[in-house]
Amino acid sequence: MTAPLEAQDSAEGAEPEAITRGVRNTANRSLRQIAWQRLKRDRVAMAGGVVVIVLVLAAVLAPVIAWLTGESPYQYDEALMDPLTGGALNDPADPASGVDPLGGMSLKHPFGLEPGNGRDMFLRVIYGAQISLIVAFCATVLCVVIGTLLGIVSGYFGGWVDAVISRAMDIFLAFPLLLFAIALAGVVPDGAFGLNGNGLRIGLLIFIIGFFNWPYIGRIVRGQTLALKEREFVEAARSLGAGNAHILFRELLPNLVTPILVYSTLLIPTNIIFEASLSFLGVGINPPTPSWGGMLDNALDYYTTSPHFVIVPGLAIFLTVLAFNLLGDGLRDAFDPRSTD
Amino acid sequence: MSTPGAGKAPAAATDAVVRVRDLTITFPTMDGEVRAVDGISFDVAPGGALGIVGESGSGKSATSLALMGLHRGTRAQITGEIAVVDTDINAASDAQVRALRGNDIAMVFQDPMSALHPQYTIGNQIVEAYRSHHPEASKADARKRAVDALDRVGIPEPARRFNSYPHEFSGGMRQRVLIAMGLVCEPRVLLADEPTTALDVTVQAQILDLLDDLRRDLGMSLILVSHDLAVVAGSVDEVLVMQKGKVVERGDVSDVLARPEHPYTQALLAAVPRVEVSRAQRRAQVRAERVHAPDSAAEDARIAASDAPAAEAGESLSVMESGAEIEAGEPLLKVENVRMRFKVRGGMLAQGQDFYAVDDVSFELRQGETLGIVGESGSGKSTLSRMVMRLLQPTEGRVTFEGRDITRMADRQLRPLRRDVQMIFQNPYSSLNPRITIGDSIGTALRVQGERNRQTIKNAVRDLLDRVGLEPEHYNRFPHAFSGGQRQRIAIARALILRPKLIICDEPVSALDVSTQDQVLRLLAELQDDFDLTLIFVAHDLAVVRQVSDRVLVMRKGKVVEEGEGDSVYENPQHEYTKQLLTAAPVLDPAEARSLRAERARARGTEESAAAS
Numbered sequence A: 001m002t003a004p005l006e007a008q009d010s011a012e013g014a015e016p017e018a019i020t021r022g023v024r025n026t027a028n029r030s031l032r033q034i035a036w037q038r039l040k041r042d043r044v045a046m047a048g049g050v051v052v053i054v055l056v057l058a059a060v061l062a063p064v065i066a067w068l069t070g071e072s073p074y075q076y077d078e079a080l081m082d083p084l085t086g087g088a089l090n091d092p093a094d095p096a097s098g099v100d101p102l103g104g105m106s107l108k109h110p111f112g113l114e115p116g117n118g119r120d121m122f123l124r125v126i127y128g129a130q131i132s133l134i135v136a137f138c139a140t141v142l143c144v145v146i147g148t149l150l151g152i153v154s155g156y157f158g159g160w161v162d163a164v165i166s167r168a169m170d171i172f173l174a175f176p177l178l179l180f181a182i183a184l185a186g187v188v189p190d191g192a193f194g195l196n197g198n199g200l201r202i203g204l205l206i207f208i209i210g211f212f213n214w215p216y217i218g219r220i221v222r223g224q225t226l227a228l229k230e231r232e233f234v235e236a237a238r239s240l241g242a243g244n245a246h247i248l249f250r251e252l253l254p255n256l257v258t259p260i261l262v263y264s265t266l267l268i269p270t271n272i273i274f275e276a277s278l279s280f281l282g283v284g285i286n287p288p289t290p291s292w293g294g295m296l297d298n299a300l301d302y303y304t305t306s307p308h309f310v311i312v313p314g315l316a317i318f319l320t321v322l323a324f325n326l327l328g329d330g331l332r333d334a335f336d337p338r339s340t341d
Numbered sequence B: 001m002s003t004p005g006a007g008k009a010p011a012a013a014t015d016a017v018v019r020v021r022d023l024t025i026t027f028p029t030m031d032g033e034v035r036a037v038d039g040i041s042f043d044v045a046p047g048g049a050l051g052i053v054g055e056s057g058s059g060k061s062a063t064s065l066a067l068m069g070l071h072r073g074t075r076a077q078i079t080g081e082i083a084v085v086d087t088d089i090n091a092a093s094d095a096q097v098r099a100l101r102g103n104d105i106a107m108v109f110q111d112p113m114s115a116l117h118p119q120y121t122i123g124n125q126i127v128e129a130y131r132s133h134h135p136e137a138s139k140a141d142a143r144k145r146a147v148d149a150l151d152r153v154g155i156p157e158p159a160r161r162f163n164s165y166p167h168e169f170s171g172g173m174r175q176r177v178l179i180a181m182g183l184v185c186e187p188r189v190l191l192a193d194e195p196t197t198a199l200d201v202t203v204q205a206q207i208l209d210l211l212d213d214l215r216r217d218l219g220m221s222l223i224l225v226s227h228d229l230a231v232v233a234g235s236v237d238e239v240l241v242m243q244k245g246k247v248v249e250r251g252d253v254s255d256v257l258a259r260p261e262h263p264y265t266q267a268l269l270a271a272v273p274r275v276e277v278s279r280a281q282r283r284a285q286v287r288a289e290r291v292h293a294p295d296s297a298a299e300d301a302r303i304a305a306s307d308a309p310a311a312e313a314g315e316s317l318s319v320m321e322s323g324a325e326i327e328a329g330e331p332l333l334k335v336e337n338v339r340m341r342f343k344v345r346g347g348m349l350a351q352g353q354d355f356y357a358v359d360d361v362s363f364e365l366r367q368g369e370t371l372g373i374v375g376e377s378g379s380g381k382s383t384l385s386r387m388v389m390r391l392l393q394p395t396e397g398r399v400t401f402e403g404r405d406i407t408r409m410a411d412r413q414l415r416p417l418r419r420d421v422q423m424i425f426q427n428p429y430s431s432l433n434p435r436i437t438i439g440d441s442i443g444t445a446l447r448v449q450g451e452r453n454r455q456t457i458k459n460a461v462r463d464l465l466d467r468v469g470l471e472p473e474h475y476n477r478f479p480h481a482f483s484g485g486q487r488q489r490i491a492i493a494r495a496l497i498l499r500p501k502l503i504i505c506d507e508p509v510s511a512l513d514v515s516t517q518d519q520v521l522r523l524l525a526e527l528q529d530d531f532d533l534t535l536i537f538v539a540h541d542l543a544v545v546r547q548v549s550d551r552v553l554v555m556r557k558g559k560v561v562e563e564g565e566g567d568s569v570y571e572n573p574q575h576e577y578t579k580q581l582l583t584a585a586p587v588l589d590p591a592e593a594r595s596l597r598a599e600r601a602r603a604r605g606t607e608e609s610a611a612a613s
Helices: A003-012 A014-020 A024-028 A031-041 A043-060 A062-069 A121-157 A159-174 A177-187 A197-228 A232-239 A244-280 A292-299 A308-335 B060-067 B094-100 B122-131 B139-152 B171-183 B201-218 B229-233 B253-258 B263-271 B279-292 B296-306 B310-325 B381-388 B411-420 B438-448 B454-467 B472-476 B484-496 B514-531 B542-548 B566-571 B576-584 B590-612
Strands: B018-029 B032-044 B049-053 B077-084 B105-108 B189-193 B221-226 B238-243 B246-252 B333-344 B353-365 B370-374 B396-401 B421-424 B502-506 B534-539 B551-556 B559-565
Touching (some): A043 A121, A062 A121, A121 A159, A121 A197, A121 A244, A121 A308, A159 A197, A177 A197, A177 A244, A232 A244, A232 B421, B032 B049, B032 B060, B032 B077, B032 B238, B032 B246, B060 B077, B060 B189, B060 B221, B105 B171, B122 B139, B122 B171, B139 B171, B171 B189, B171 B201, B189 B201, B201 B590, B221 B229, B229 B253, B238 B253, B238 B263, B246 B263, B253 B590, B263 B514, B279 B514, B279 B542, B279 B566, B333 B381, B353 B381, B353 B396, B353 B559, B370 B381, B381 B502, B381 B534, B411 B421, B421 B484, B438 B454, B438 B472, B438 B484, B454 B472, B484 B514, B514 B542, B534 B542, B551 B566, B551 B576, B559 B566, B559 B576
Parallel strands (some): B105 B189, B189 B221, B370 B534, B421 B502
Antiparallel strands (some): B018 B077, B333 B396, B551 B559
């Protein structure tokens, strides 16, 4: 470098130095690292994150847990149940001992027994988490892919493309989704698309939830794209000779990752509830495979004598949804460049 | 250092309306404490005017916020003493500080576009400012005062404009409204933090004149905060130069400007672009300074040799050099009668009206030349540069580059043109993608132009980073890690990587501090020499344009009002508008600033009498 320039640089150095002395580390960190630092200090969000991680681990390791406890979610044990009401007996050895108000909770069965057939609730909740999470994650991915693609295209190109996509979003949002789902579940045969039984059911749930909820994320992406495309770096890319594909996926998409990530974490709990609702209505997974919504549905027959049958899956849904929401809120704050410190 | 305003301040320090002693402001951040202001002291006498000058990050804004007590409720830690009209800001209760704000000390902010509430009429907002301090005042009385204040700041037809909304005003008028809002309670101190930074040169002159008038007529004290010494030169008695939170120099404004003692003040003064320095002088100076650098030639040779696209670049460079000598050849760029029409829907203009942002502009540009385009906001200069760049397609007219008509070329055909014509944008904060590392940002051009070898791209980028004065090791950093000046260097590297023949610089330094401006301009001058670049330099700052341009185009409302050799336009302006621009440009000599102010006042006087007759 030439000498005069060096001299100037030392003078210019004054400017960044004044701001960044002691803050120098911030300058070297990427936005993602800064967000992680902020997130770490957000105790509520971290708690949500821990619950989410525990839940995912439990769902993934469900067979291992079953093997460790020696129980099975499908193992009937009607001898433990009161033949009249179906509730768990106070004393399994004495069929006349009456119903245990705690639903047979013990070290062996921490969440109690399922009324009527005596299956272990703990494992059924964990296996239910598998279904809930698979459906919610896959449906969210489907939403995000469709929504991002159509949203970014709609926002960037504008004009008739935008008009068509935006009207499509309106139509999808106006769709009577629940009724459609119930009707669809009635007409779909036992086997289709090379799938059968619960595989087909899961696929169907993912399709219904994912394919009809994309407009929410589509609108967010479209709005962000509208704002982003006015920024000078888009013009700069065009002036370098970049084509539309490059601008869409190399310039705009990296800037959309944060809102998409945040919205996805908030979309997952919505989808968990939706899956539970569909299962509750009998559209979801077929018995005997456990699902939270299905358990709640069955619990309607027993809630007077065995309240734990309602409370346990209800709490599972509640805690999962809450944890995801807290994590999502925390992520949004952490990634928000305007939030202080 | 000279004693602060010894001759001018009649009162002793105890009478000062603003008294600051040993002020320190510390902000706790994630990475430890940042001391924004470090032990500064000053007084402002009744009716006195103090200028606080410094670059961004020098602590000048933190200081002005502290005077208003606006650090309350934040985590800023303040020590020292701040007394405004005998109220100790640090000790006062919230209610006392609220009573003080607006009533005793009023603040005018930098950005008039966002400082007014868009949903209320301006009259409403001024009345509210008055009644919050005078709850007993009747509606009619408050209204009368608001109208008076609007009249005082030179809003025409104040009684009618009272009911207007902020969006109906231009930037300069909004700044006047904000000043009126500040004035309505007749404060003893007016604190203006960069009040003209967002404004055009002529409007800047008007606002500074207004502040000066008000101060003299109403006996207010003025604290003027700016990064530009030339802005405060004509408006204050005493000046405080801040660097990194400390006061490095203070004294009577003419003393400090004539005989700066601290090296930082000297550097700051040297960086102010002077409208009286011609292109030739400036070039000679920059070149002379380069020759003194021992290794510059070797450095240039190394860059030329090591560059990845060097084979090609070197080739085109030699072609360019031979081309530059043939002065009579075809112009590199020819713009003929271009117009750009925008449809204006509703709004202030009538329904569906056509609006010509650029109206019948023609010019030619030869290899190696620099054309300066000067104009205020709305003059169409940015639209014009985007048409030459073919980011916009002209409605009418023709743009010819190297003999090829590029006016109606499709995007795909334009791609080869992009190698030859590049652009540097105004705002380095939005022209760099925040989510892409700077290395990738610079390398993008090579990639979209078909270069596939990653190592080649990386080497080319690293060499250019070095050439524009940045660390090649910063390749993987994100833009937020850089200051404004450094970002503009990155943008320059991005424009250079394709080895273009023509670079269009759209206000490349207007978003930067004065000292950074100077460095970026020097860099551009050096690069122009090294790469034999032809430049179009668009700016609203006349001094900056003079220093870089061989020829100058003055634009107003889409039309060219004056065109000619740089020196002749500046030394012998023909058009009335050019003269106006020249008298409005801020100057460093306080005496000259006052005489220019008088000249502007005379010009306004004749205008008004002409309008009256």
